[in-house]
Amino acid sequence: MNKLKCKIVGCITLALVAGSLFAQQLSITSFQRNGLLTWTNPPGTNAFAVQWTPSLTSSWFNAAPPLDSIITTNSQTTVSVAIVPPTSFYRVVEGFGPQALRGTWILIIAIATNPGNNASTIYFTADGNGVLTNAAIFNPQSPPGFYSISNAGSMTLTFAANETDSVTGRFVDANDVSFTGFGTAMRVQDVSLCAGNWSGTLSETNDPNGLASYSVALTVTTNGSVSFSGSLGTGSGLMFALAPTNGASSAFIKTGLNSSNPYNQIQLIGTLSGNTITGSFNTDSGTGANAILGTVTLTR
Secondary structure, three states: OEEEEEEEEEOOOOOEEEOOOOOOOOEEEEEOOOOEEEEEOOOOOEEEEEEEEOOOOOOOEEOOOOOOOEEEOOOEEEEEOOOOOOOOEEEEEEOOOHHHHOEEEEEEEOOOOOOOOOOOEEEEEEOOOOEEEEEOOOOOOOOOEEEEEOOOOEEEEEEOOOOOEEEEEEEEEOOEEEEOOOEEEEEOOOOOOOOEEEEEEEEEEEOOOOOOEEEEEEEEOOOOEEEEEEOOOOEEEEEEEOOOOOEEEEEEEEOOOOOOOHHHEEEEEEEEEOOEEEEEEEEOOOOHHHOOEEEEEEEO
16 A cells, blocks of 8 residues: 555544645545544545544554455545554554455456356455465365465456466456456345255256256355255255346355366356346356356255
8 A cells, every 4th residue: 555645643632643745636624522433635546444442652553353354436525433541643544455355245257258268257255465265166275275366456366276366457446346358246245145945946057968957955154155955966065146137146066076077166147136136157167168067956
């Protein structure tokens, strides 16, 4: 983060105590005794962090989430700060950091420009420190990826699997990242949208050994964890969606089958509408004529 673009206030005097070279760009306009802190900044997509220190001669610390990453397209922002007695000083620092990506996202891949990607929708989870802790990709490494974010909000996202793929993009706003020539990632606002007991069918549309269908059942918890069962065995994974109605959904299941079985890993790509998910699935198999894939229908 850019340590120069900041303003500082003391929680006792509630007054500005230090200026900034960039005061014309970032300016704290009020800090109330109830903890409401307001600042102004130029329009655009900007990121800020509220920081605090017990003394102006001590180190500065990021406030607890979500105050350590405030992404806004507004020219004025107001946040509520939990003032720590008896004396503390606060400042607002401008610039993106790795905490800006913290959370779970669904990446919608533009198939038209990436025809080799069977999975048009995959989720990934960022830890806020540059590591992807989960991703709906086949044969993921541990961890399954990494990322870096510049002070200005540009990003490099790297998925680590049998083949390592990197894409670059930029924050559009707090909940959207546009990846150049690849697709768009949208923040999952509610990881519990898919919670419940699901049953349905995987129906093959392509299989060099002949088409088949498989009954499946999924129990999804409020944090997105999946317990998988059915005619393909038992396993586990994760499932998320962007909205309760017409929301893109993404799941990744490890079935527990032998790694030589194409169904040992399954990607589910669909749309959540109330208590139904419809879409497609991919397996850990070949490509083109050798790929085993099909459609999925699930009911809660």
